[in-house]
Amino acid sequence: MYKKALAVLTATAVSALVGSTVTAAPAQAFSDHKDITSKGLSFLHWPVVDDINDEHAWMDSGAPWFPVAHDEKHFDDCEFDGSATYIRDHYVGARAAMIRRNLFNVGDHFGALLHTSQDFYSHSNWVELGFPKTSDNPATSGIETSQSDLSDITGAQRTALSSWPVLQNGQTVRGNILLANDDWIPHWING
Amino acid sequence: MRNGAGKFQSILVQPNGKLIGRLLETGRGGSDHECSIPFRNYDGFTHDQLAKDDPGSTTESRLKHRKARALAELQTGYEWCRLVSEAGKADRDGMLLAMWVRPGASPHPPNTPCGPVRDVGVRTHPVTITVESVQIINDGDPGADGSGEIQPATALYDDPQNFRKSVHRQNRLGRMSLNPGDFVPKAQLPQPMTICARHNSQVNFALHAWDNDDHPWDKYATVYDDFDDDDEMLTGGRIKVHSEQSPGSNLVTWQDLRVKYRVSQQSAGATCN
Numbered sequence: 001m002y003k004k005a006l007a008v009l010t011a012t013a014v015s016a017l018v019g020s021t022v023t024a025a026p027a028q029a030f031s032d033h034k035d036i037t038s039k040g041l042s043f044l045h046w047p048v049v050d051d052i053n054d055e056h057a058w059m060d061s062g063a064p065w066f067p068v069a070h071d072e073k074h075f076d077d078c079e080f081d082g083s084a085t086y087i088r089d090h091y092v093g094a095r096a097a098m099i100r101r102n103l104f105n106v107g108d109h110f111g112a113l114l115h116t117s118q119d120f121y122s123h124s125n126w127v128e129l130g131f132p133k134t135s136d137n138p139a140t141s142g143i144e145t146s147q148s149d150l151s152d153i154t155g156a157q158r159t160a161l162s163s164w165p166v167l168q169n170g171q172t173v174r175g176n177i178l179l180a181n182d183d184w185i186p187h188w189i190n191g
Numbered sequence: 192m193r194n195g196a197g198k199f200q201s202i203l204v205q206p207n208g209k210l211i212g213r214l215l216e217t218g219r220g221g222s223d224h225e226c227s228i229p230f231r232n233y234d235g236f237t238h239d240q241l242a243k244d245d246p247g248s249t250t251e252s253r254l255k256h257r258k259a260r261a262l263a264e265l266q267t268g269y270e271w272c273r274l275v276s277e278a279g280k281a282d283r284d285g286m287l288l289a290m291w292v293r294p295g296a297s298p299h300p301p302n303t304p305c306g307p308v309r310d311v312g313v314r315t316h317p318v319t320i321t322v323e324s325v326q327i328i329n330d331g332d333p334g335a336d337g338s339g340e341i342q343p344a345t346a347l348y349d350d351p352q353n354f355r356k357s358v359h360r361q362n363r364l365g366r367m368s369l370n371p372g373d374f375v376p377k378a379q380l381p382q383p384m385t386i387c388a389r390h391n392s393q394v395n396f397a398l399h400a401w402d403n404d405d406h407p408w409d410k411y412a413t414v415y416d417d418f419d420d421d422d423e424m425l426t427g428g429r430i431k432v433h434s435e436q437s438p439g440s441n442l443v444t445w446q447d448l449r450v451k452y453r454v455s456q457q458s459a460g461a462t463c464n
Contacts, residue, residue, distance in 0.1 A: 030243075030244050030245075030259075030260070030263065031244055031245040032245075032260065036260060036263050036264050036267060037267055039264055039267075040263075040264045040265075040266075040267030040268050040271070040300065041267060041268075041271060042296075043292055043293060043296035043297055043298040043299075044291050044292060044293065044296075044298070045291060045292070045293050045411075045414045045415065045416075046411065046414070047410075047411040047414055047415070047416030047417070047418055048291050048415075048416075050416075050418070051416075051417060071225070075217045076217055076218060076219070076238060077217065077218070077219055077224070077225045077226060078216055078217050078219075078225050078226040078235065079217070079225065080215075080217070091273070091274075091277055094274065094277060095277050095278075095280070095281045098277075098278055098281045098283035098286065098287065099281050099283065101283070101286065101424060101426060103286070103287070103290055103291065103415075103424065104417045104421070106274075106287070110270070110274055113270065114267055114270055117263075117266050117267070117270055118263035118266060118267065120217075120263075120266070121243070121258075121259040121260075121262040121263045121266065122242060122243045122244050122259045122263065123217045123218055123238070123241060123242055123243075123244075124215060124216065124217045124241065125199050125200060125214075125215065125216055125217075125236070125241050126215065126259075126262070127243065127255050127258045127259050127262070128198060128199040128200055128241070128255075129200060129213060129215065131258070131262065132258060132261065132262060142261065143257050143258050143260075143261035144261075145261045145262060145265045145302065146302045147265070147269070147302050147303060147304070149262060149265070150262065150265060150266055150269060151215075153215070154266060154269070156266070156269050160352075161272060161273050161276040161304055161352065172212070173215050176210065176211075176212045176213055177212060177213050177214075177215050178203065178211070178212035178213065178214055178215065179214075179215050180201070180214040180215060180216045180226065180228070180235070182225035182226065183225050184228055185228070
């Protein structure tokens with residue numbers, strides 16, 4: 001029944017995708033994580049920024065005893081809920097380190113969660129979905145952004161600062177954008 | 192093949208052609224294959240198709256990379272706001288803001304929940320905190336060569352849950368060789384801090400310090416760091432000051448520091464931004 005109920009269409013590369021084999025994609029990430037972090041946190045002491053930036057290399061290299069990709073660290077493989085949980089867990093770790101008054105450990109946790117949150121914009125199709133929507137200012141060389149351009153999956157569109165939400169499969173992200181979380185079997189295709 | 196939504200956007204449609212939605216996806220991972228939707232022969236995109244990790248070689252790829260970078264940088268600022276909020280919930284906002292933020296810098300990224308705002312149509316007035324003395328209780332060098340190499344840092348800010356204004360200072364003239372019981376020399380105390388406080392609100396004053404174990408030729412000789420040799424933090428604390436608190440001096444004793452500070456305000460009717 002589900003086969004007649006729905007169709008998933010891809011605007012481009014669909015014919016290349018159907019029937020393709022799974023290959024081991026490298027755990028790539030922004031080539032300039034450190035630069036993004038340094039600019040985004042330019043108001044912090046430089047050793048703090050360095051401490052935070054140290055995590056980027058660890059996130060990309062992975063653990064030598066477990067050299068497979070960690071999808072949740074990089075928003076790979078539609079691992080939205082896993083990545084959000086990973087970020088939330090590091091906030092828990094950062095908070096615990098604060099209570100212990102271990103600011104260096106706070107930096108470690110913050111660096112890890114920043115890496116994942118930055119990877120969302122590199123590894124997802126959020127840009128292809130039309131973001132940022134903020135009008136470009138031709139007088140500037142940069143890309144204009146505003147808070148409304150940040151993805152709802154980060155919690156950035158909520159009124160108060162809160163934890164990253166863990167959205168579920170098929171949940172509306174914004175407008176007509178739905179979350180295609182990993183291993184999605186829409187329950188309504190069986191109806 | 193139907194092109195309903197643009198490049199690298201999958202759309203979910205009913206048999207009658209009605210659009211259900213566009214899909215937010217990421218590229219396929221390395222170890223398994225979880226972007227596919229079973230029974231639809233839908234495999235999702237590859238990592239390389241969506242990745243904007245570097246500028247690539249085309250005009251389109253360069254633009255996508257710039258957009259992703261700009262969003263990632265804004266998200267980084269947003270996460271800073273969230274970290275400050277978390278610090279507030281853990282009662283550690285003062286420690287984070289005094290020890291991490293560079294003196295004179297503005298930790299208020301534009302277009303974020305802790306971005307700068309101007310008070311329009313709201314009564315504000317300047318509140319000034321002056322550190323009058325800092326006495327060392329613990330110098331961070333227990334049983335070592337004696338004196339610690341102390342540097343205090345301060346912050347004055349509004350609310351970690353709505354962090355819009357702050358001032359950050361550090362002691363003047365570098366580190367000081369001090370023992371327990373010693374006072375920071377007057378000439379080396381941090382400069383006074385002034386913030387525009389809303390009427391009938393609270394501001395937060397924080398002071399912490401560290402034992403600077405760095406050699407003068409170290410990469411980070413004058414700041415709190417864990418490069419080569421870990422500096423030790425001396426625990427001060429945070430005080431909430433009511434915006435209409437009566438002017439005067441106050442003494443507070445924290446774990447490692449005893450601090451005397453003066454609260455002062457400009458005359459009633461004074462405004463600031």
